[in-house]
Amino acid sequence: MTSSPDSRPGRPARTGPGGPGLLVLAGTPIGDVRDAPPRLAAELESADVVAAEDTRRLRRLTQALGVQPAGRVVSYFEGNESARTPELVEALTGGARVLLVTDAGMPSVSDPGYRLVAAAVERDVPVTAVPGPSAVLTALALSGLPVDRFCFEGFPPRKPGERRSRLAESAGERRTLVYFEAPHRLAATLEAMAEVFGPDRPAAVCRELTKTYEEVRRGTLGELAGWAAEGVRGEITVVVSGAPERGPGELDAAELVRRVRVREEAGERRKEAIAAVAAEAGLPKREVFDAVVAAKNAAGAGAAG
Numbered sequence: 170m171t172s173s174p175d176s177r178p179g180r181p182a183r184t185g186p187g188g189p190g191l192l193v194l195a196g197t198p199i200g201d202v203r204d205a206p207p208r209l210a211a212e213l214e215s216a217d218v219v220a221a222e223d224t225r226r227l228r229r230l231t232q233a234l235g236v237q238p239a240g241r242v243v244s245y246f247e248g249n250e251s252a253r254t255p256e257l258v259e260a261l262t263g264g265a266r267v268l269l270v271t272d273a274g275m276p277s278v279s280d281p282g283y284r285l286v287a288a289a290v291e292r293d294v295p296v297t298a299v300p301g302p303s304a305v306l307t308a309l310a311l312s313g314l315p316v317d318r319f320c321f322e323g324f325p326p327r328k329p330g331e332r333r334s335r336l337a338e339s340a341g342e343r344r345t346l347v348y349f350e351a352p353h354r355l356a357a358t359l360e361a362m363a364e365v366f367g368p369d370r371p372a373a374v375c376r377e378l379t380k381t382y383e384e385v386r387r388g389t390l391g392e393l394a395g396w397a398a399e400g401v402r403g404e405i406t407v408v409v410s411g412a413p414e415r416g417p418g419e420l421d422a423a424e425l426v427r428r429v430r431v432r433e434e435a436g437e438r439r440k441e442a443i444a445a446v447a448a449e450a451g452l453p454k455r456e457v458f459d460a461v462v463a464a465k466n467a468a469g470a471g472a473a474g
Contacts, residue, residue, distance in 0.1 A: 195212055
């Protein structure tokens with residue numbers, strides 16, 4: 170496959186009959202419709218095909234922007250993404266300009282889009298974007314936590330065991346962590362984070378960003394878990410500080426044992442958990458193993474007494 174440069178933002182000239190079209194990924198407002206990028210309206214009016222995660226939401230957006238899509242409007246969501254991608258690629262290879270929008274934010278960021286982009290690239294179809302609002306970057310900027318290095322983790326798994334296992338993988342991550350979460354699972358997720366990352370880890374819960382009832386709640390994971398237990402509504406983004414920088418030997422035995430236990434409860438075998446914790450802490454595996462054995466012996470002695 171040969172690479173081809175992506176087209177300029179403006180509507181490109183056709184490359185000739187049967188030439189490739191253009192896939193446009195457009196960011197949409199995450200709350201306040203006034204945040205819509207100016208180019209979004211023009212793209213909606215000029216696209217040959219508009220693929221929308223929810224066509225009803227698209228209709229409300231176009232009404233708010235005062236525009237009317239001239240092209241064909243089709244749904245493109247998680248349930249039909251695999252089946253509809255070939256149809257859209259066929260339109261693209263036939264010369265169509267296809268605009269992809271999701272309910273809020275940038276396509277393919279925890280939303281449909283990745284499959285279509287990958288398929289377009291595979292067929293040498295140019296891909297461009299209309300940059301727009303992002304809940305990830307907005308929450309990160311408002312959190313008050315370090316922004317020089319961060320990683321986006323998407324939605325944590327729904328099942329408790331899988332969630333703990335995924336969180337355990339990031340326990341030693343130095344970069345700031347950004348998650349999406351559903352409001353009805355927020356309390357359980359924050360409790361799991363407090364247990365896996367430690368209750369004193371700084372974090373922020375960003376709720377209803379750019380909307381009327383926007384709220385940014387900052388504190389430790391333990392404090393935020395207690396707050397969320399009362400119930401939280403709205404769209405949620407959670408930002409968690411990365412693991413603190415520690416030199417070899419700075420973690421005490423109790424913390425080493427706690428980290429091993431968290432990994433074991435998430436499904437890892439003890440040997441694997443000890444190796445992972447040792448790697449995170451920059452310590453010999455034997456030192457972590459000895460701490461685990463000592464804790465086990467102390468617990469056994471306490472029970473016998």
